[in-house]
Amino acid sequence: MSYGEIFPMWRAAAGEVWPRYTRHPFVEGMGDGTLPREAFLRYLVQDYLFLVHFARAWALAVTKTETLDEMRVCAATVHALLDEEMRLHVETCAAEGIPEDALFASREAPQTIAYTRYVLDAGHSGDFLDLLAALAPCVLGYGEIGARLAADGRATPYADWIAAYAGAEYQGACRAVGALIDTAVARRLGPSPASSPRWPNLCARFETATRLEVDFWGMGLCG
Amino acid sequence: MSYGEIFPMWRAAAGEVWPRYTRHPFVEGMGDGTLPREAFLRYLVQDYLFLVHFARAWALAVTKTETLDEMRVCAATVHALLDEEMRLHVETCAAEGIPEDALFASREAPQTIAYTRYVLDAGHSGDFLDLLAALAPCVLGYGEIGARLAADGRATPYADWIAAYAGAEYQGACRAVGALIDTAVARRLGPSPASSPRWPNLCARFETATRLEVDFWGMGLCG
Amino acid sequence: MSYGEIFPMWRAAAGEVWPRYTRHPFVEGMGDGTLPREAFLRYLVQDYLFLVHFARAWALAVTKTETLDEMRVCAATVHALLDEEMRLHVETCAAEGIPEDALFASREAPQTIAYTRYVLDAGHSGDFLDLLAALAPCVLGYGEIGARLAADGRATPYADWIAAYAGAEYQGACRAVGALIDTAVARRLGPSPASSPRWPNLCARFETATRLEVDFWGMGLCG
Amino acid sequence: MSYGEIFPMWRAAAGEVWPRYTRHPFVEGMGDGTLPREAFLRYLVQDYLFLVHFARAWALAVTKTETLDEMRVCAATVHALLDEEMRLHVETCAAEGIPEDALFASREAPQTIAYTRYVLDAGHSGDFLDLLAALAPCVLGYGEIGARLAADGRATPYADWIAAYAGAEYQGACRAVGALIDTAVARRLGPSPASSPRWPNLCARFETATRLEVDFWGMGLCG
Numbered sequence: 001m002s003y004g005e006i007f008p009m010w011r012a013a014a015g016e017v018w019p020r021y022t023r024h025p026f027v028e029g030m031g032d033g034t035l036p037r038e039a040f041l042r043y044l045v046q047d048y049l050f051l052v053h054f055a056r057a058w059a060l061a062v063t064k065t066e067t068l069d070e071m072r073v074c075a076a077t078v079h080a081l082l083d084e085e086m087r088l089h090v091e092t093c094a095a096e097g098i099p100e101d102a103l104f105a106s107r108e109a110p111q112t113i114a115y116t117r118y119v120l121d122a123g124h125s126g127d128f129l130d131l132l133a134a135l136a137p138c139v140l141g142y143g144e145i146g147a148r149l150a151a152d153g154r155a156t157p158y159a160d161w162i163a164a165y166a167g168a169e170y171q172g173a174c175r176a177v178g179a180l181i182d183t184a185v186a187r188r189l190g191p192s193p194a195s196s197p198r199w200p201n202l203c204a205r206f207e208t209a210t211r212l213e214v215d216f217w218g219m220g221l222c223g
Numbered sequence: 224m225s226y227g228e229i230f231p232m233w234r235a236a237a238g239e240v241w242p243r244y245t246r247h248p249f250v251e252g253m254g255d256g257t258l259p260r261e262a263f264l265r266y267l268v269q270d271y272l273f274l275v276h277f278a279r280a281w282a283l284a285v286t287k288t289e290t291l292d293e294m295r296v297c298a299a300t301v302h303a304l305l306d307e308e309m310r311l312h313v314e315t316c317a318a319e320g321i322p323e324d325a326l327f328a329s330r331e332a333p334q335t336i337a338y339t340r341y342v343l344d345a346g347h348s349g350d351f352l353d354l355l356a357a358l359a360p361c362v363l364g365y366g367e368i369g370a371r372l373a374a375d376g377r378a379t380p381y382a383d384w385i386a387a388y389a390g391a392e393y394q395g396a397c398r399a400v401g402a403l404i405d406t407a408v409a410r411r412l413g414p415s416p417a418s419s420p421r422w423p424n425l426c427a428r429f430e431t432a433t434r435l436e437v438d439f440w441g442m443g444l445c446g
Numbered sequence: 447m448s449y450g451e452i453f454p455m456w457r458a459a460a461g462e463v464w465p466r467y468t469r470h471p472f473v474e475g476m477g478d479g480t481l482p483r484e485a486f487l488r489y490l491v492q493d494y495l496f497l498v499h500f501a502r503a504w505a506l507a508v509t510k511t512e513t514l515d516e517m518r519v520c521a522a523t524v525h526a527l528l529d530e531e532m533r534l535h536v537e538t539c540a541a542e543g544i545p546e547d548a549l550f551a552s553r554e555a556p557q558t559i560a561y562t563r564y565v566l567d568a569g570h571s572g573d574f575l576d577l578l579a580a581l582a583p584c585v586l587g588y589g590e591i592g593a594r595l596a597a598d599g600r601a602t603p604y605a606d607w608i609a610a611y612a613g614a615e616y617q618g619a620c621r622a623v624g625a626l627i628d629t630a631v632a633r634r635l636g637p638s639p640a641s642s643p644r645w646p647n648l649c650a651r652f653e654t655a656t657r658l659e660v661d662f663w664g665m666g667l668c669g
Numbered sequence: 670m671s672y673g674e675i676f677p678m679w680r681a682a683a684g685e686v687w688p689r690y691t692r693h694p695f696v697e698g699m700g701d702g703t704l705p706r707e708a709f710l711r712y713l714v715q716d717y718l719f720l721v722h723f724a725r726a727w728a729l730a731v732t733k734t735e736t737l738d739e740m741r742v743c744a745a746t747v748h749a750l751l752d753e754e755m756r757l758h759v760e761t762c763a764a765e766g767i768p769e770d771a772l773f774a775s776r777e778a779p780q781t782i783a784y785t786r787y788v789l790d791a792g793h794s795g796d797f798l799d800l801l802a803a804l805a806p807c808v809l810g811y812g813e814i815g816a817r818l819a820a821d822g823r824a825t826p827y828a829d830w831i832a833a834y835a836g837a838e839y840q841g842a843c844r845a846v847g848a849l850i851d852t853a854v855a856r857r858l859g860p861s862p863a864s865s866p867r868w869p870n871l872c873a874r875f876e877t878a879t880r881l882e883v884d885f886w887g888m889g890l891c892g
Contacts, residue, residue: 052291055285055298056285056286056571057286059285059286060283060286062278062282062301063283063286063343064794064795068275068323068327071275071278071279071305072305072306075282075298075301075305078285078298078301079298082291082294082295082298104290108654110557110657110658111556113563113658114559114560117560117563118563120566120567120570121563124566124733124793125502125733127796127799130796186866187866189866190865197855197857197858197859198857201735211556212556212559215556286571287572289647331877333779333780333880333881333884334783336783336787336877336881337779337780337782337783340782340783340786340787340789341782343790344786344789344790347510347570347789348509349573350572350576409643410643411643411644412642413643419635419636420634420635431777431782434779438779498737501744502731502740505728505731505743506729506732508747509729509732511725514721514751514773517724517725518751520728521728521744521747521748524728524731525744525748528737528740546737
């Protein structure tokens with residue numbers, strides 16, 4: 001999964017932190033079916049709350065764009081998060097007897113607070129690129145995880161989750177976000193972004209958000 | 224046109240400033256067809272730029288919501304602005320030989336800057352209600368103007384503009400925004416909002432935004 | 447320590463979460479001298495980073511004020527944080543061989559990220575009161591802790607820390623912030639703030655920030 | 670007056686817009702004493718309101734810094750605006766029978782709204798550099814105007830205004846802001862900032878803010 005040109009550079013700069021996220025025991029447990037149902041539901045409730053704030057972060061991105069194309073991709077992502085990606089959570093939780101109101105009113109875990117508010121602050125303290133670097137690990141990492149687990153093709157009770165992120169719709173969204181990042185970086189940093197003085201900070205943003213993803217899986221696994 | 228319960232209260236509090244906006248000579252000139260084409264085009268270019276920043280302000284509103292319903296109405300409004308309301312501007316200007324890129328790159332008039340940035344700052348400096356009070360005059364005032372001019376039914380070269388704002392789609396959006404304001408105010412100020420200490424400030428926000436609308440029509444008329 | 451009228455109401459609403467923060471084992475260990483030096487230094491480095499972002503949050507508060515008095519108290523707090531409160535950290539760490547540049551460049555613990563970005567987002571998503579409710583537990587809780595430990599008067603290697611927060615300067619700042627909160631709440635919610643529909647949310651802001659304080663001490667104690 | 674290296678580049682890029690601001694008839698009228706007192710007072714009341722929001726914009730800058738030095742210069746500027754620069758306005762207006770409460774409660778002119786909210790939005794929509802480019806024309810332009818008029822040395826009833834901006838304190842603040850800009854630009858754009866793809870946008874920010882300064886003088890002159 002490359003999703004453009006900049007994402008692989010940020011992913012490489014994150015070194016071993018990246019596989020700690022994308023090959024986390026929680027992920028492997030979804031792939032081989034050994035993940036306890038309780039852990040999955042704990043994760044799903046927190047991920048619902050995560051998506052609420054993640055949608056707010058993409059809406060913040062709309063306010064920081066410089067072109068109509070940037071505006072439209074970000075606005076479409078807000079829509080996809082609120083009206084599509086959350087549906088999996090709502091339906092799965094409803095099947096377990098947790099209605100959406102209860103989901104929305106759940107108490108956020110510290111790991112959910114840390115990750116979501118870090119992303120929002122990346123936007124408020126910096127510009128569109130700072131925000132994109134903090135948004136990228138979740139969007140594109142889930143695409144990478146979903147595609148890998150789907151290719152493995154093992155039987156698992158978490159096949160719906162895998163199918164959602166491996167599916168054509170989500171993978172298309174990942175390609176759109178990858179292209180958005182490439183265009184936005186070229187527009188602001190020029191043709192050699194890695195030689196910009198801002199590059200280390202953008203890589204650090206991406207890496208910190210990835211670390212917070214690792215903590216988020218850990219919260220799902222261990223409470 | 225009432226569009227809910229709070230809007231008529233804010234409109235009444237604005238006193239004679241409200242008809243100075245909704246019965247501005249620019250508006251009357253669209254209604255009876257006497258508005259010079261040049262003035263209309265000058266307005267349309269600036270209104271396109273206005274809508275770019277107005278969409279940013281509705282996206283900011285998404286980040287300041289407290290319920291899923293509030294999020295969804297605001298996100299839908301961003302979408303409607305970017306993908307529907309701007310289309311009238313783009314198509315009309317294209318017919319006059321002004322492509323969308325040229326629109327987006329036009330220089331903002333001071334009146335456009337004053338109005339749009341005032342609305343955005345209402346959101347940044349206050350809460351969701353402060354932002355809604357600054358967003359309301361444009362959304363709901365255009366609904367009121369469109370409906371009145373359509374009811375007049377005079378022949379005018381500006382019939383497309385009138386039809387767009389008098390149409391079922393835009394009027395439905397106005398009712399949704401009116402309901403959003405009512406619910407959001409009740410949630411934060413309780414059943415007697417006019418007795419809240421914040422009420423005069425919210426009315427002042429609404430009135431200032433209305434004054435900036437008057438200046439905006441004036442810019443269209445006189446440059 | 448009452449520091450005004452609203453703070454005791456928020457503190458009471460937080461129930462047993464408040465003493466979990468102000469009587470945390472880390473705090474008791476500073477009081478009786480049993481806190482390991484290593485834990486204190488780990489805390490001090492993270493608290494330095496905390497103060498950098500806490501100063502940013504008080505600066506954000508300046509942008510959300512409605513009166514000159516509110517502006518001046520918030521601006522004075524930014525100044526006090528950057529030029530006074532951080533001095534203890536810088537001098538103590540320098541004595542341990544950690545220069546200020548190294549402090550500033552340290553990696554933030556997840557608990558530092560969670561707490562500071564939560565406070566900043568309280569400001570961005572809400573109004574001045576939402577921000578104050580998230581700022582209060584740290585400012586006023588430290589005042590309460592410092593005063594209590596100083597009154598205990600036990601010999602401890604952490605006497606400098608205790609003296610800093612029990613001192614007249616910090617206690618005066620606490621009274622100023624307590625008065626700021628009282629005035630700001632009265633201005634926006636009127637004479638019976640606890641009957642405002644916003645009251646439960648403000649109490650929840652205060653309680654969540656207090657929980658994040660508990661996690662912060664826990665990080666100091668255990669890494 | 671150069672105030673660093675970047676400011677002269679931005680000033681040159683603004684072309685004839687810069688002298689339209691710094692040699693505006695309002696300015697020349699202060700220099701030769703022909704400016705009507707009524708115009709000066711109208712300006713002074715609006716400039717007081719301007720400074721309230723300009724202090725908010727410098728506080729916003731604190732939230733967008735990346736180094737301690739950046740934080741401290743911005744925080745010191747907030748302090749200087751609130752506690753020093755406004756004093757001239759308060760004392761001059763008090764001598765004319767306008768108390769500070771009345772100043773604070775005056776209605777903002779559209780030109781005041783346009784300029785201040787544009788600067789704030791530059792910060793919210795972009796990063797620290799976008800905000801600095803919008804802040805620079807006012808801070809450094811006033812330094813340039815004050816120094817020039819003082820060097821002219823003509824007798825004028827506006828000698829206090831000239832002395833305030835020509836004085837050592839204000840000129841020192843200008844040099845500090847000029848140095849802040851140079852360091853902040855070098856940190857983010859490297860040693861050849863004019864070849865960065867962001868350069869034209871930064872120049873455009875500076876020029877737009879300068880245009881809004883021209884409108885502000887015009888408001889003072891003509892109401």
